[in-house]
Amino acid sequence: MAKDFSSFLSLEGATRKKSPLKSLIPLMHGDMISLGGGLPHPSTFPFHSLSAQITSMRPAAHQQKAVVAAASSDTVTVPLAPQPDKIESLTASLQYGIGTGIKSLRDFCREHVRLMHQPQYQDWDVILSAGNTDAFSKVVGLLCNRGDKILVEEWTYPTALETLDPHGIGHVAVEMDGEGMTATGLRRILDNWGSTPEQANDPKPRVVYLIPTGQNPTGATMSVKRRMDILAVAQDHDLILIEDDPYYYLQFHVEGGSWMPTLLSMDTDGRVIRLDTFSKTLAPGCRVGYMSMNARFCDTMQYHNEVTIQQPSGFSQAILAEMLVSHWGQEGYTRYLTDNVRTEYLKRSQYLQTELKTHINPKLASFIEPSAGMFIWIKIHVDQHPRYKTVKDSALMLDLFRKCVENNVLMVPGWQFSCKPKPQDVDPADVMNCWFDEDANYLRATFAYASFEQMKEASIRFGQTLDQFFSA
Amino acid sequence: MAKDFSSFLSLEGATRKKSPLKSLIPLMHGDMISLGGGLPHPSTFPFHSLSAQITSMRPAAHQQKAVVAAASSDTVTVPLAPQPDKIESLTASLQYGIGTGIKSLRDFCREHVRLMHQPQYQDWDVILSAGNTDAFSKVVGLLCNRGDKILVEEWTYPTALETLDPHGIGHVAVEMDGEGMTATGLRRILDNWGSTPEQANDPKPRVVYLIPTGQNPTGATMSVKRRMDILAVAQDHDLILIEDDPYYYLQFHVEGGSWMPTLLSMDTDGRVIRLDTFSKTLAPGCRVGYMSMNARFCDTMQYHNEVTIQQPSGFSQAILAEMLVSHWGQEGYTRYLTDNVRTEYLKRSQYLQTELKTHINPKLASFIEPSAGMFIWIKIHVDQHPRYKTVKDSALMLDLFRKCVENNVLMVPGWQFSCKPKPQDVDPADVMNCWFDEDANYLRATFAYASFEQMKEASIRFGQTLDQFFSA
Structure with a gap:
């Protein structure tokens, strides 16, 4: 048990009650x-x-899909009234329900979590969001609570910080390396908490927010050892870990279903919220x-759903349920993830990396190859610029x-992922006229959306821009 | 301008910023x-x-719908890629977007608000929720903020109070009559604010939450005069009014489009959030x-959407857009509201009222006829009970x-809509063993969902239960 x-x-959270x-x-x-x-x-x-x-994941159709395009499509239908051969109906799925989401889809997700992550304690549960x-x-x-601080990766998803700010919840940046948040950095902050004047009045952080796979923006993926080390710090300092893992299924090197073990899968205490x-x-x-997450937290999240989105x-739920439960099944969904989603992003990742390497002078910019996700975090070698040290790095980067x-x-400008406070006197939305954070010498590129032709052309333009900029 | x-x-709210x-x-x-x-x-x-x-609202099909059922149905289709004759595509509507909702549906809703409510100031706007x-x-x-109190109807939607509680936001009950919240009650509270010991440290409320049409649970609908009076108090005491109006289109006596004027339609300041x-x-x-609402508030709500539901x-949006914009239009939607939705609930309301009147002894229970909404608020005449005054009213009501x-x-037990604090020592979910609030001598009945046969049978059973209860 958790x-x-x-x-x-x-x-x-403590005040939320069942309605x-x-x-x-x-x-x-x-x-x-x-x-x-x-x-x-x-009747109304x-x-x-x-x-x-929908895309068919029937094995036969799947094998032939390159040959007969029409065969690769199935139809999912949700009838008005319940029918014996259908798991959902509009009468039910378009009605009010409970904050867990509909049973068929929730059960599918719970079973998927069980198959993929095999949580090691008993009273975990899953609800829809x-x-x-x-x-x-x-x-x-x-x-x-207002006044708390949570621990975050030093470069992180801006929306996470924008979620915290209005509630008066601060954040503390933990150093990263090519594998994401470092366990040593995390431990150092917590071991020494309270030793600086500004920390003297702050409660010690108890919550860590992290994106362990294909991190946004750095593209970093935590190794198995890193995950174990982070969890060990969490146990030593009694922390809750928020494992935000939208890019988990965009792991490029998965072979034979060898997905990276998740923090949830390693957690014996119920301290990971995935x-x-x-x-x-x-x-x-x-x-x-x-x-x-653990059942106690899960109940409270359900009550929160019930006073917000319901x-x-x-x-959405009816279509996903019919597709995932009635048509694809767990096997079909997993096959879709590996054969379609992962393959597409692997191909795109490799393409953009190749193009960037072809067109960028490696003295001027570099990046670590991502093994998951959507992003390449390009470091600009501003120290190679003729005006380096005569003007601020931020001025060079804005230029x-x-x-x-x-x-x-x-x-995307690197400063948009910075944890440092932004000056109040400049509008951060005025992106052509500001560059915050002297250490944000990065640009985030994504290979997710542009066409291959566009990625090639963008790489050429970027390479030329770098040459032009560094020779100025 | 607002x-x-x-x-x-x-x-x-003041801290929310554009991303x-x-x-x-x-x-x-x-x-x-x-x-x-x-x-x-x-491609993924x-x-x-x-x-x-969907239900067809083509005038011709509509007129014949009783004759040819099949003709009363239309198909809306959303293709994968944008097409010249389609306003939405899955490529666009299933992609990330901005916190206002998609343009076609938002524009439809804005135009609907303009047609129905004709706001009297210029810089109002509409976004999706x-x-x-x-x-x-x-x-x-x-x-x-935590510690604030908002003004609410003395019987109100429980979820509204459950929304406030966890944030440490209190509420002050304003007396109601057959037309909902009274303006005199609202003014009295505000005129005398701070005069009681418990109010001495509380900031004066600045926000009113109210359900002006077919109120939940009382079924009360504010008259035009009541709305004007409430707005006058809001102007005198500088209040924001939250006009929660889910039952607005369930007005039974609408003829020739004579919908009740809304608080939004009367608001010249931009103080109503509808x-x-x-x-x-x-x-x-x-x-x-x-x-x-006014554009300043609307922008902040958009930023809030962008860090929550997005x-x-x-x-949902694609189907509603195709149905409302491409198929029904404003005229078709309004006709659906009056001819289908309103007519169905009018019929149901009249049926349940007639059945209740037929089977209930009027000495034992009574109700005010609702002119809108889904609910009948049945007052139980506990003073007619043989044990009245020998036991608490709440004990009689629980019985x-x-x-x-x-x-x-x-x-639904009347206490579930009470504004009074619930004792901490009893679980309010244990509905068979608790009845809070000595003044909650009400049951809320709805005519929205049960079949006509069920409503008749329920009325018979309830009438017999009352007879049995009052003779005990």
Whole structure:
């Protein structure tokens, strides 16, 4: 069983309760007639059936898909009323429900987590979310009070920090290397907490937010040893780990199902909150993800869902349930992840890396090859610039960014992923006129979206821009 | 233009900022190649097309719908790639977007608000939400700090209070009559604020939450005069009004489009935040609503969406957009609201009222006829009970509720809508063993969901239960 982490709940988390409204549900059996729950009548739903053409994962069709394109498509249909051969109906999935999400899809996700991560304690559970961004904001509410600080990777997903700021929750940057957050860096901060004047009044952080696979923006993936070391620090310092893992299934070197073990899979205490999403494996517009954690936390997250989103869209849930449960199954979904999603991003990653290497002078910029995810974190060697040390690094980087825009190649400025506070006197949205953080000598490139032709052309333009910039 | 209400923003609301990540979007024009935004590649989406059978609102088909059922159905289809004759595509609607929701659906909702409510100031705007529950929780974050109190109807939607509690935001109950919250009650509280010891340290409330049409649970609908009076108090005491109006289109006596004027339509200052949802007009499972408010507040709500749900489900949005924009239009949607939704609930309301009147002894229970919504708020005349005054009213009501359950008729206990604090020593979810609030001598019945046969049988059972209970 999970350890008792209820002392980690925030004021908000500890106060969340089950709604009495839901207490009537157990009374609904036998001959009971309910004039209770305010459910709209399905006769007012203008939707009579729903269907989607989906990629077929039937083994036969799959093998032949290169030959007969039409055979690679299946139709999933959700009828209005429940039918014996269908797991979902619009009457049910478009009605109000409970904050866990619909049973069929939740069960599928729970089974997927069991198969993939085999959690080592018994009372873990899974509920659906509206994607990892919403899930993270709720985990923050579960665990953090105004004035708390959470530990984050020194370069991180900006939306995570934007989630914390308005709630008065701070963050502490932990150093990274090519494998993401370092365990030594994490331990050093916690061992020495309180030793600096600014930490004297701050409660010691108890929560770590990290993106262990194909990290955004650095592309770093934690090795098995790194994961074990991070978990050891978490046990020593009694931390909750938020494992935000949207890029988990974009591991390029997976062979024979050898997925990287996750923090959840190593956790014997129930201290890992794992966030998964269909955004990168099926489509962002699903707005469906799933969260795995100890049952105590899971219940509170459910109550939070019930006073916010209630549950993910019924259209999304019904289509995903029919596709994943009735058509693909666990085997088909896993095959889709490896054969379609992973293969596509592997191909794209290799292509952009090759093009960048071909067109960039390695003295001027470099990157570590990502083994997962969507991103290449390009370090700019500003020390090679003629004006190096005569102007600030940030001035050089802003100059380079502007030249990139002039030459019609766009990457994300490294400072957007910085943990350092932004000055109040400049509008960070004014991206052509500001560059924060003297150490942010990076640009983030993605191979996820552009066409191959565009990636080639962008690499050429970027290489030329670098040559032009460094010779100025 | 709206007045400046920025001083009403909470610590959270005032701190929310536009994400720098979005600042790259304006640079995307001309020959620009972006390796910026981390958008998944649409080739990894396993969805090739989406379609739904919907109720036809073509005038011809509509007139004949009783005759030819098949003709009353249309098909909306969302193709994978953009097509000239389609407003949405899966490539776009299943991709990441901005926190306002997709343009076509947002524009439709904005135009609908303009047509229905004709706001009297210029800089109002509309953005999409994941339904009114999520929207309300975000409005609370926009305006309220821990320790604040907001003004609510004395019987109200329990989820609203459950939204406030975990954030340490209190509530003050305002008296109601058959037309909902009274303006005199609201004014009295504010005129005398600070005069009681418990108010001495509380900041004066600045936010009112109210459900003006077919109120949950009382079924009350505010008259035009009541709305004007409430707005006058809001102007005198400088209040923000949260107009949560999910039952607005369930007005039974609408004739020739004579919808009740809304608080938004009367507001000249920009102090009304109006929450609309498709949950009661199309289906709860859409998880799509829209919020109308001054542009300053609207921007902040957008930033809040962007760090939580991002936007409603792309499946939901694409289907609603195709149905509402391409098929129904404003005229068709309004006709659906009046001819289908309103008519169904009118019929149901009248049926249950008639059955209740037929089978209930009017000396034992009574109700005010609702003119909108889904609910009948049944007052139990406990003073007619032989044990009245010898035991607490709450004991009598709990006894009645148990007898109802024994007799297989379920309604919601009135205390679940009470604003009074619940004792800590009893589990409010244990609904068979607790009845809080000595004044909650009510049961809430809904005519929304049960079949007509069930409503008749439930009325008979309830009438018999009352007879049995009052003769004990």
